[in-house]
Amino acid sequence: MTSPILQKLRKRAQFLFVRQGLRASKGSILAEARRRAEDGPIGIGFTASKKVGGAVVRNRAKRRLREAARQLLPVHGLPGVDYVLVARQSTPEADWAALLDDLKTALIRLRAELEAGTPARPPRAQSAPKPHPDRKPATESD
Numbered sequence: 001m002t003s004p005i006l007q008k009l010r011k012r013a014q015f016l017f018v019r020q021g022l023r024a025s026k027g028s029i030l031a032e033a034r035r036r037a038e039d040g041p042i043g044i045g046f047t048a049s050k051k052v053g054g055a056v057v058r059n060r061a062k063r064r065l066r067e068a069a070r071q072l073l074p075v076h077g078l079p080g081v082d083y084v085l086v087a088r089q090s091t092p093e094a095d096w097a098a099l100l101d102d103l104k105t106a107l108i109r110l111r112a113e114l115e116a117g118t119p120a121r122p123p124r125a126q127s128a129p130k131p132h133p134d135r136k137p138a139t140e141s142d
Contacts, residue, residue, distance in 0.1 A: 004079045006070070009045030018045065018084045022118060024109040027102035028094040029065070030086040033110040035078075043082030044069050052087050061087035064096075068103045076107035078114055083107075 009015060021034025036043060046065050048058040065085045077083060091099070 004074055004077065005041040006073060007041040007043050009043050009082060009084065014043065014082065015045055015047065015084055018043075018082045021082075022110055022113050024106040024113075026106045026109075028088050028090040028099055029102045029106055030088065031103065031106035031110060032084040032086065033078075033081050033114060035080060035114060036082050037080040040080045042073055042077045042079060044073060044077075045082070045084040046087070047084060048087035048091070052089055052091065057092050058087070061091040064091060064094075064099060065103075068100055072100065072103055072107060076104060076111060078111055081114060083110075 009018070017036075018032050018034045021032055024031050024033075046062045046069075048061045048065075050058070052058050052061050065087060069083070069085060073083065085103070094102075
């Protein structure tokens with residue numbers, strides 16, 4: 001059996017699509033997954049917010065996640081499924097073996113839920129924007 005092809009997620013819409021799927025959190029990683037098709041390449045995206053640290057630290061976290069995904073997704077990922085790996089504050093400095101173990105555990109849990117047909121989460125309800133406390137409502141006349 002050949003290893004499945006990994007395809008990068010590049011557009012915001014792809015990341016938002018995966019966000020509505022399943023999540024598995026373990027130690028220094030949050031993994032999100034959502035089935036796109038029955039078969040095809042494995043989609044993979046990486047993200048690290050500013051909570052993780054400055055640009056150098058975020059890039060280090062994403063490099064580590066990329067290498068971990070390169071090693072583990074062909075074995076534990078499902079074809080036709082998109083994955084997003086989210087770095088946490090502990091990701092850049094986590095022990096490499098522990099990081100691999102956390103990702104492996106998260107991928108196994110997601111695979112079991114996807115194969116069991118666990119439904120994706122419903123989209124978040126969009127609330128109306130809150131008015132700014134210092135501004136008058138637009139309907140008031142002066």
